[in-house]
Structures are given as C-alpha cells and as structure tokens.
Amino acid sequence: MGTNTWASYFNFSAVNWVDFWANTWETISMTLISTIAVAILGILLGLILFETKQKTTGKIMIWSKVINWVVSALVNIFRSIPFIILIVLLLPFTKALVGSIIGPVAALPALIISAAPFYARMVELAFREIDYGVIEAAEAMGANKIQIIWKVLLRESLPALISGVTVTGITIIGYTAMAGTIGAGGLGNWAFIEGYGANNNTVTLVATVTIIIIVAIFQLIGDQSAKLIDKRNN
Amino acid sequence: MIEFKHVSKEFVTNNGKVSAVSDLNLSVEDGNILGIVGYSGAGKSTLIRMLNGLETPTSGEVDVNGAKIASLTGKVLRKQRQKIGMIFQHFNLLWSRTVVENIMFPLEIAGLGKAERLAKAEELTTLVGLKGKENAYPSELSGGQKQRVGIARALANDPEILICDEATSALDPQTTDEILDLLLQINHKLNLTIVLITHEMHVVRKICDHVAVMENGKLVEDGLVLDVFKRPQQDVTKRFVNQEVTPAMHDTEIAVHELIEAYPQGLIVQLTFHSTQTQMPIISEMLRQIPEIDFNIVEGSIHQTQGGPIGTLYIQLTGPKESLDQAIPFLQKMKVETEVLHYGD
Numbered sequence A: 001m002g003t004n005t006w007a008s009y010f011n012f013s014a015v016n017w018v019d020f021w022a023n024t025w026e027t028i029s030m031t032l033i034s035t036i037a038v039a040i041l042g043i044l045l046g047l048i049l050f051e052t053k054q055k056t057t058g059k060i061m062i063w064s065k066v067i068n069w070v071v072s073a074l075v076n077i078f079r080s081i082p083f084i085i086l087i088v089l090l091l092p093f094t095k096a097l098v099g100s101i102i103g104p105v106a107a108l109p110a111l112i113i114s115a116a117p118f119y120a121r122m123v124e125l126a127f128r129e130i131d132y133g134v135i136e137a138a139e140a141m142g143a144n145k146i147q148i149i150w151k152v153l154l155r156e157s158l159p160a161l162i163s164g165v166t167v168t169g170i171t172i173i174g175y176t177a178m179a180g181t182i183g184a185g186g187l188g189n190w191a192f193i194e195g196y197g198a199n200n201n202t203v204t205l206v207a208t209v210t211i212i213i214i215v216a217i218f219q220l221i222g223d224q225s226a227k228l229i230d231k232r233n234n
Numbered sequence B: 001m002i003e004f005k006h007v008s009k010e011f012v013t014n015n016g017k018v019s020a021v022s023d024l025n026l027s028v029e030d031g032n033i034l035g036i037v038g039y040s041g042a043g044k045s046t047l048i049r050m051l052n053g054l055e056t057p058t059s060g061e062v063d064v065n066g067a068k069i070a071s072l073t074g075k076v077l078r079k080q081r082q083k084i085g086m087i088f089q090h091f092n093l094l095w096s097r098t099v100v101e102n103i104m105f106p107l108e109i110a111g112l113g114k115a116e117r118l119a120k121a122e123e124l125t126t127l128v129g130l131k132g133k134e135n136a137y138p139s140e141l142s143g144g145q146k147q148r149v150g151i152a153r154a155l156a157n158d159p160e161i162l163i164c165d166e167a168t169s170a171l172d173p174q175t176t177d178e179i180l181d182l183l184l185q186i187n188h189k190l191n192l193t194i195v196l197i198t199h200e201m202h203v204v205r206k207i208c209d210h211v212a213v214m215e216n217g218k219l220v221e222d223g224l225v226l227d228v229f230k231r232p233q234q235d236v237t238k239r240f241v242n243q244e245v246t247p248a249m250h251d252t253e254i255a256v257h258e259l260i261e262a263y264p265q266g267l268i269v270q271l272t273f274h275s276t277q278t279q280m281p282i283i284s285e286m287l288r289q290i291p292e293i294d295f296n297i298v299e300g301s302i303h304q305t306q307g308g309p310i311g312t313l314y315i316q317l318t319g320p321k322e323s324l325d326q327a328i329p330f331l332q333k334m335k336v337e338t339e340v341l342h343y344g345d
C-alpha cells in the first residue's frame, strides 16, 4: 500500500492542467474581488465605528450612540457566524442577488459579508492607534471632517490598513476553498470534486500547493507595501 | 489683542462637575509674549484651548482681534482657526509626511495651490533652520528638530497669534533654549503675539514680557515679568519665582542656618536688585559709609529677564549694633529690596 499511496499523490498525468489553470484563476479572481469589496466596506464600517465613538454633545451624541450600537452589533454578529454556516444561511439571498447558488460569483456575497466585519474592527483599531493629538492638531489648523478623514485618519493609518487587508485577504483565500465544497468554483471546488470525489490525490496535492503559493505571494506583497509606506521607524 | 472676559469652563464628568477655569479676565496686547504658569490641573490648557475653539467656555467671552471665538461654529470657526497657530508638547506631526509635507499640511487645508504651498514651505524651513532636512520624515528628526517643524507648520498660514502648550517640556535644557530663541526671533520678526504655557520660570524669564499665574482655575497674579519677579504677591507665585531666582534656595537656607549658628550676633539679609542697580557698587558704597561693618557673602545670583536683569544676594553683616542699625536704612535708601532673615543680639 505504502508505495501506491505515495505514488497516487504524484501522478501528474492524471491532472487536467486546463482545469487547473481555470480553477487557479477563479480562486485568484474571487479572492481579489472580495478583498477589494471587503477593504472598501470594512473601511466605511470601521470609520463609522470610530467616528461614532468620538466625544460629542447634544443631539448628535444620541445619534452617535445609536449608530455605534447598531453597527457594533451587526459586526459582532456576523463576525461570530462560522463561514460555512453563513454561506448556507445566505443561499436565498445569494440566489436573489446573483441568480445562482453555484459558481465563483455566487460565493462573493458570503465572502464579503463574513470578512468585512472582521476587517472593520481592524480598521477601527488602526484609527484608534493614531495619536489623538495629531487629529487635534489638524482641527486646530481648521481642517474639516473630510480633510481629517482623508489626510489624517486614512493616510496615517495606511500601513496598518494594508497589513489588515493582507490578513483579511489570506483569510478570504481559505474561505474560497471552503466555499468550493458547496459549489463555488476555484481550487477548493476542484480539490473537492476531482481530488476527493474522483479520488485523485494528485489534484488535491496540486490544489494545496497552489493555494500555499497564492497565500505566500499575497503575504509578501502585503508585507512589503506596508513596510514601504510605514515611515514611523526606519 | 486677546481678551478673556469673565471666562468660566466647567466639565461634566461621571464624578460630577469640574470647574477648570472660573471667572477669568485677562488680556494680551499685540506683539506681546505672555507666559501662563501654574501647577498641574490649574486650568492652563483649558484656557488657551479656548483661543482656537478647541474648548468652548461655559460662560464668558473670548475675543481674538475682534473675533468672538466662543460663538463661532462650522466654517467660520475653521477659517478663524487658520489665523491661530498652535504648537504642542508632543509636536503632533504626521508620521507619514516629510518635513516640507508637514509644513504644507495647513496650507492644503486652507486650499492653497501646490506652487504656493511649496514656496511657503521652503521659506519656513529656512526660517526655522531646517534647510537640508526638507525630505526627512519625523522619525528621522530629533525632538528639537520636530518642534521646529511644529513651529514652521504653525506659522504656515501667517497667523495673528501663536499658542504653545508646554512646547518645550519634552526637550532638554539646551534644545529648550534654542527653541525659545527661535520663538523670540519670530516674535520680533513678525510681531507675532505669543501665548505660552510652561512649568519652568526659566522659560518665562527668557522670552516673556508678561506672566499670568493660575491656581485652581483662577488667575491669581499677572503683570510684567520683572514686576512679578521682583514682588511676587501670592504664595504660588513666590514658589515659582523662587524656583528660578534662587535655584539653590534650599542650599542657601542651610547656609544661612549654619551662619546664624556660627555668628549668632550677625545680621543676615537678603537683597534683591533690579535693572541698573545690578550695575551699581551699592555694597562697597555701604562699606565706605559705615566702615565698622564687616560682611560675608552667603549666596548670590543674577538672571537676565526680558525686562532687565534681576539679582539676589544673601549677605551677613557683623559689627557694632549701632552700625548695623544704619545699614538697613542705607540699603533701603538705595532702593534695594532688603529682607532681614536674622538679627542676632
């Protein structure tokens, strides 16, 4: 059995390379599209979480509290639902939205909804890391809210925002593989159908190694750009 | 001209109301440098933050060159803030921006074009002595250099006043002096009104022409630096002034004590000289007029202030009682402030 089992992982002639490239591409595009969507959504939510925590007075204070409470609750709830359950939970919604529950596009709503709250908390933290004195200095110069958001909050926390995107993107790569088991495309689906279903261990190995490589590349790009942008201590 | 009129500020906290500033009146003339001193929690920061609306008074009026700051909001307030430069203890620079980019920041906020921003930033980098450091990031600068960027940034929009909240507290004495020289230079060059907070009387003495002393939210004493240094009225002020005029106060007390024990019959006096008196041979004049007296120096010091020099001298006088009795009126006649610390018999 020993030699046979080992050999079954390296029978590269049994791999359909056209399928391999198609699935790799699907994994990459699903990951990129949802990471971009998560980044935008997460920054918006993070900004809301951060801004509604700032001290205010009067009527605005009550609205701030309400909005903060609602967004916080949503973020916490969606963050605690396991991804695989979220996909199932979202099936009707996905169907209504994209018209189908299988294929790479169908995985997007679940990917985005489960990763965005995760990233939103990281964004909020990144903004809180900024020295409050710097925000106050901008206020003292007469900056308005939009200028503070663009020129101080987003700009000063950019290294942290990028590190957060890297971590989130890597989590999303893992999620795409999971989504594959219930019909979304990509390497996860390929490994599940061809590797597990058709008992082709080589496909499983190739899919695994490819995912590791994609993760490594993602990590490398993320780390390098965060490092390049971070001027705090060089 | 800056005017605080009956200004009070209360903070509502979970533990009840805190009165940070209460019914305070104070004015600063154009081109003056006012130093605000007081212990921690006295309300200094709260007071000066009202000048640019970072804090709003609970009651009273804050007037900066005719603008009623407390009543401004929104766009008008933001426009007004551009006319008030502020520098901070911890510099508060943007890490992600280079020196010039930090200096250009307030100009971007004000909506100036790129060419104008660059030209102004260039000019200011030279003014604050950072030529050659234009493209450095704050993390590559020393504390003093960071504060220079802070000053340049505060000057970018040609402010009418400059407010400094403990701008030198994070710096070593040498760097503090350099920054103070820079502030003084700017004050002379641009006739800029400066309001600064400090814990060190050394700072007040070096650059301020007026000083205001705060305690528990109240203004307890204010006036020309030289006057306040000469005749501090309140206990807080005395403590602050003593910290500066006689840094070795404690040592002096010990020395005086030892002298009293060694020469119980002696007369020990503290003399305070100001301005031109510091250049006159008052003591030798006294010895010529009352030759029976012998004297001994315990301690002495002279400090320069913006209003002129100020000197303190502790001496012991010995000799026949009738001669000693003449000494005090003589010194008083010469307008030297004389305090008898001990008169043995």
Ligand SMILES: Nc1ncnc2c1ncn2[C@@H]1O[C@H](COP(=O)(O)OP(=O)(O)OP(=O)(O)O)[C@@H](O)[C@H]1O
Binding pocket: B011, B012, B013, B018, B019, B020, B038, B039, B040, B041, B042, B043, B044, B045, B046, B047
């Ligand atoms: N935002 C705030 N909320 C509640 N209380 C405050 C607030 N800001 C200041 N205070 C209180 O007001 C008082 C005056 O504070 P302030 O910061 O003006 O003192 P300070 O003279 O600047 O002291 P320091 O020398 O320590 O900076 C203190 O009792 C402080 O606790």
Ligand SMILES: [Mg+2]
Binding pocket: B044, B045, B046, B165
């Ligand atoms: Mg303070």
